Amino acid sequence: MKKISAxxxxxxxxxxxxxxxxxxxxxxxxxxxKFGFELYEAPVVETLELLERKAGExxxxxxYVLDKKxxxxxxxxxxxxxxxxxxxxxRQGELSFPLKWASIAQCFRYERMQKGRKRxxxxxxxxxxxxxxxxxxxxxxGAAVHAMHALGLNHTDFHIRxxxxxxxxxxxxxxxxxxxxxxxxxxxxxxxxxxxDVDVHKLLINENVSTGDIKKIxxxxxxxxxxxxxxxxAGIEQAGPILDEITDFFELASDAGLRDYFSFDPGVIRxxxxxxxxxxxxxxxxxxxxxxxxxGRYDNLLSSLGGHNLPCVGLGFGDVVVTDLLKELGRCxxxxxxxxxxxxxxxxxxxxxxxxxxxxxxxSGLDCDLGLSGEKPxxxxxxxxxxxxxxxxxxxxxxxxxxxxQVKNMVDGxxxxxxxxxxxDFKSVEVPG
Amino acid sequence: MKKISAxxxxxxxxxxxxxxxxxxxxxxxxxxxKFGFELYEAPVVETLELLERKAGExxxxxxYVLDKKxxxxxxxxxxxxxxxxxxxxxRQGELSFPLKWASIAQCFRYERMQKGRKRxxxxxxxxxxxxxxxxxxxxxxGAAVHAMHALGLNHTDFHIRxxxxxxxxxxxxxxxxxxxxxxxxxxxxxxxxxxxDVDVHKLLINENVSTGDIKKIxxxxxxxxxxxxxxxxAGIEQAGPILDEITDFFELASDAGLRDYFSFDPGVIRxxxxxxxxxxxxxxxxxxxxxxxxxGRYDNLLSSLGGHNLPCVGLGFGDVVVTDLLKELGRCxxxxxxxxxxxxxxxxxxxxxxxxxxxxxxxSGLDCDLGLSGEKPxxxxxxxxxxxxxxxxxxxxxxxxxxxxQVKNMVDGxxxxxxxxxxxDFKSVEVPG
Numbered sequence: 048m049k050k051i052s053a054x055x056x057x058x059x060x061x062x063x064x065x066x067x068x069x070x071x072x073x074x075x076x077x078x079x080x081k082f083g084f085e086l087y088e089a090p091v092v093e094t095l096e097l098l099e100r101k102a103g104e105x106x107x108x109x110x111y112v113l114d115k116k117x118x119x120x121x122x123x124x125x126x127x128x129x130x131x132x133x134x135x136x137x138r139q140g141e142l143s144f145p146l147k148w149a150s151i152a153q154c155f156r157y158e159r160m161q162k163g164r165k166r167x168x169x170x171x172x173x174x175x176x177x178x179x180x181x182x183x184x185x186x187x188x189g190a191a192v193h194a195m196h197a198l199g200l201n202h203t204d205f206h207i208r209x210x211x212x213x214x215x216x217x218x219x220x221x222x223x224x225x226x227x228x229x230x231x232x233x234x235x236x237x238x239x240x241x242x243x244d245v246d247v248h249k250l251l252i253n254e255n256v257s258t259g260d261i262k263k264i265x266x267x268x269x270x271x272x273x274x275x276x277x278x279x280x281a282g283i284e285q286a287g288p289i290l291d292e293i294t295d296f297f298e299l300a301s302d303a304g305l306r307d308y309f310s311f312d313p314g315v316i317r318x319x320x321x322x323x324x325x326x327x328x329x330x331x332x333x334x335x336x337x338x339x340x341x342x343g344r345y346d347n348l349l350s351s352l353g354g355h356n357l358p359c360v361g362l363g364f365g366d367v368v369v370t371d372l373l374k375e376l377g378r379c380x381x382x383x384x385x386x387x388x389x390x391x392x393x394x395x396x397x398x399x400x401x402x403x404x405x406x407x408x409x410x411s412g413l414d415c416d417l418g419l420s421g422e423k424p425x426x427x428x429x430x431x432x433x434x435x436x437x438x439x440x441x442x443x444x445x446x447x448x449x450x451x452x453q454v455k456n457m458v459d460g461x462x463x464x465x466x467x468x469x470x471x472d473f474k475s476v477e478v479p480g
Numbered sequence: 481m482k483k484i485s486a487x488x489x490x491x492x493x494x495x496x497x498x499x500x501x502x503x504x505x506x507x508x509x510x511x512x513x514k515f516g517f518e519l520y521e522a523p524v525v526e527t528l529e530l531l532e533r534k535a536g537e538x539x540x541x542x543x544y545v546l547d548k549k550x551x552x553x554x555x556x557x558x559x560x561x562x563x564x565x566x567x568x569x570x571r572q573g574e575l576s577f578p579l580k581w582a583s584i585a586q587c588f589r590y591e592r593m594q595k596g597r598k599r600x601x602x603x604x605x606x607x608x609x610x611x612x613x614x615x616x617x618x619x620x621x622g623a624a625v626h627a628m629h630a631l632g633l634n635h636t637d638f639h640i641r642x643x644x645x646x647x648x649x650x651x652x653x654x655x656x657x658x659x660x661x662x663x664x665x666x667x668x669x670x671x672x673x674x675x676x677d678v679d680v681h682k683l684l685i686n687e688n689v690s691t692g693d694i695k696k697i698x699x700x701x702x703x704x705x706x707x708x709x710x711x712x713x714a715g716i717e718q719a720g721p722i723l724d725e726i727t728d729f730f731e732l733a734s735d736a737g738l739r740d741y742f743s744f745d746p747g748v749i750r751x752x753x754x755x756x757x758x759x760x761x762x763x764x765x766x767x768x769x770x771x772x773x774x775x776g777r778y779d780n781l782l783s784s785l786g787g788h789n790l791p792c793v794g795l796g797f798g799d800v801v802v803t804d805l806l807k808e809l810g811r812c813x814x815x816x817x818x819x820x821x822x823x824x825x826x827x828x829x830x831x832x833x834x835x836x837x838x839x840x841x842x843x844s845g846l847d848c849d850l851g852l853s854g855e856k857p858x859x860x861x862x863x864x865x866x867x868x869x870x871x872x873x874x875x876x877x878x879x880x881x882x883x884x885x886q887v888k889n890m891v892d893g894x895x896x897x898x899x900x901x902x903x904x905d906f907k908s909v910e911v912p913g
Binding site: 097132182302384420 | 616
């Protein structure tokens with residue numbers, strides 16, 4: 048018979064892998080809750096039209112499109128932001144702003160598979176809609192850092208680079224580079240991780256940027272202190288508010304106890320063209336892999352999709368890179384399965400009693416794995432060990448006859464006898480030494 | 481600008497709706513854990529070939545197919561079972577059986593929308609693979625009943641009808657109806673909820689079943705006690721083991737404390753052709769809606785997909801019908817959002833202090849919603865009420881000057897003064913009367 052093939056680039060989560068994922072999802076949810084974000088969810092398919100309006104051609108070819116049914120052309124979402132925008136626009140009159148929303152969304156892109164990049168991934172999305180001050184940036188970053196803490200990662204493990212699209216924009220303006228070249232220039236500069244500076248230089252030349260201006264752009268990108276930026280942009284009037292904003296951001300980050308995580312790096316671009324202000328990316332300290340999380344301010348999205356204008360800040364935090372990082376650091380939670388109780392029985396005559404014991408344990412609020420068929424005690428207890436059962440009860444003919452059960456503490460081997468009745472609360476069954 | 485359309489038949493979960501869904505998912509996960517099921521997850525897309533091999537033509541037209549990319553024809557799953565089978569077959573040599581697996585899976589079908597039926601739904605899947613005794617059926621049903629309990633539903637609200645495909649098969653055999661007509665006959669009988677008995681009669685005639693045999697089939701379907709079935713099938717030798725099995729099932733269900741939920745009803749068919757033994761369906765007591773959950777034994781699936789033969793029992797429990805039922809009963813958890821602390825501030829001069837207070841609260845392990853911009857106390861406290869904050873701290877110029885903060889208990893209005901320092905643990909901050 049023909050072998051069944053799995054879908055390429057998509058993951059199966061067997062129980063062992065599922066438990067690891069669950070640790071990550073719990074950390075994400077806890078961080079969202081701790082920072083006052085509300086969870087929501089959008090469909091994994093959206094209309095292709097919406098996805099393309101937000102994404103632009105850049106990623107269109109990577110979208111999994113569905114065969115048309117009933118007049119709608121649907122597609123698997125490559126990112127959550129278009130859905131968020133659609134949901135907010137649909138209720139823009141009813142919702143209270145600013146709002147802080149979080150979602151864990153599976154997203155799909157058809158692309159060449161490589162380290163840290165499959166054809167689907169899960170992504171925590173944190174968005175604040177309706178706040179123009181950099182409190183929004185600091186809060187989404189604070190929540191992401193909190194999730195990292197919950198996973199056992201701190202500032203010795205990762206850092207966050209902070210840039211500003213508006214800063215670049217002002218610089219480009221001051222160099223006389225036309226606004227309609229700005230996005231293309233940003234995309235060129237964004238490739239600096241992947242291609243050489245010489246090749247970036249060529250791309251900028253293609254955009255009609257002069258050699259002298261390219262020199263100035265690279266000078267700016269290599270700056271690492273706000274003071275130097277102030278000096279460089281001293282003569283440029285429109286730079287004032289933008290410099291104030293980023294200065295404000297760093298001060299507020301200090302108040303929030305996040306200063307150790309952040310470094311100023313005007314070369315952070317974030318590929319997508321839609322960012323308008325501060326942008327950020329987190330990397331492991333060795334910069335071995337793709338960004339752990341990233342995002343920034345995108346103040347024009349809602350209006351570009353037909354909503355009223357509202358300032359937005361968003362952050363995306365994928366599951367693949369951080370899980371790889373935890374594995375590399377040897378700190379991936381290899382979560383052992385466990386169960387409160389294992390109950391087994393010798394043969395079919397013992398089964399009714401075993402079933403009653405299991406029911407009683409479950410009604411006490413505890414987890415119980417009940418053996419499904421008769422087995423020898425030795426086999427039962429070794430299975431109990433494999434399940435990592437904390438306590439175990441085996442029902443043989445003696446138990447059936449006497450009505451007494453033996454609760455065995457699987458950690459230290461101690462045993463306690465117990466007579467089962469309708470009021471037995473297994474939560475209070477201590478096994479004494 | 482053109483309005484953005486939402487994908488038809490797919491749901492948005494705004495925060496209020498998300499919280500309701502979360503209550504259901506938590507109940508499902510708790511039930512799975514309590515009964516020793518391990519959670520796993522399969523991709524939401526699978527190869528169309530796998531889905532069609534399992535589903536048959538019956539639902540093929542309802543499958544959302546993706547445009548072919550890279551040589552694989554993928555599709556959104558209409559059900560989880562094919563993926564489960566694929567995952568088990570891929571590791572059949574390594575896994576220990578019997579295994580008990582659970583998953584909450586979103587499934588998609590393109591069909592006419594109606595009450596209790598959208599184009600996607602979430603479904604808890606509970607499967608036991610590798611156990612031939614009816615302990616498997618009792619355990620999956622026990623877990624589903626436990627989930628219903630966790631949602632506040634009990635035997636006065638719903639009941640579970642138990643049938644047997646093998647019983648029907650033996651009866652058809654005994655009537656001389658050829659085995660290759662069996663599936664078609666089952667599908668005809670399965671329509672009894674939707675079409676009249678006269679029409680079912682016609683469908684059976686089309687399958688070359690004689691009028692006399694149809695009478696016998698309807699007689700069997702109307703039986704509601706095991707004793708009557710025994711009487712009816714008394715002369716049929718192959719019926720013995722099947723009657724023993726279903727008798728055994730009801731005894732074991734009693735031991736497990738589930739007897740009040742179950743009734744015998746040989747007319748339970750379950751549309752899908754792949755069931756081989758006991759089948760079951762849960763309905764609300766008024767039988768107002770589609771099945772709440774259902775399933776049964778399917779012993780041939782793995783071998784039909786190229787794996788080694790292993791007996792299987794599965795149960796699917798959708799999110800839509802049970803949520804509708806809870807709403808109709810007025811018992812849908814209208815979960816109010818809440819947060820441990822709300823922190824706000826008067827103006828930008830007060831912001832750094834407010835940020836430090838929020839950080840300290842979060843580091844104490846509590847949830848805190850921090851205002852994003854300056855606001856008047858009145859506005860802050862009314863926002864705090866809307867958030868359902870348990871405690872609230874407002875930072876004005878006095879707080880900044882004195883370093884003393886006022887923690888207000890939002891339930892009773894009591895206030896306590898506090899000096900913030902690095903060791904302040906907000907978990908231990910009681911607000912006295």
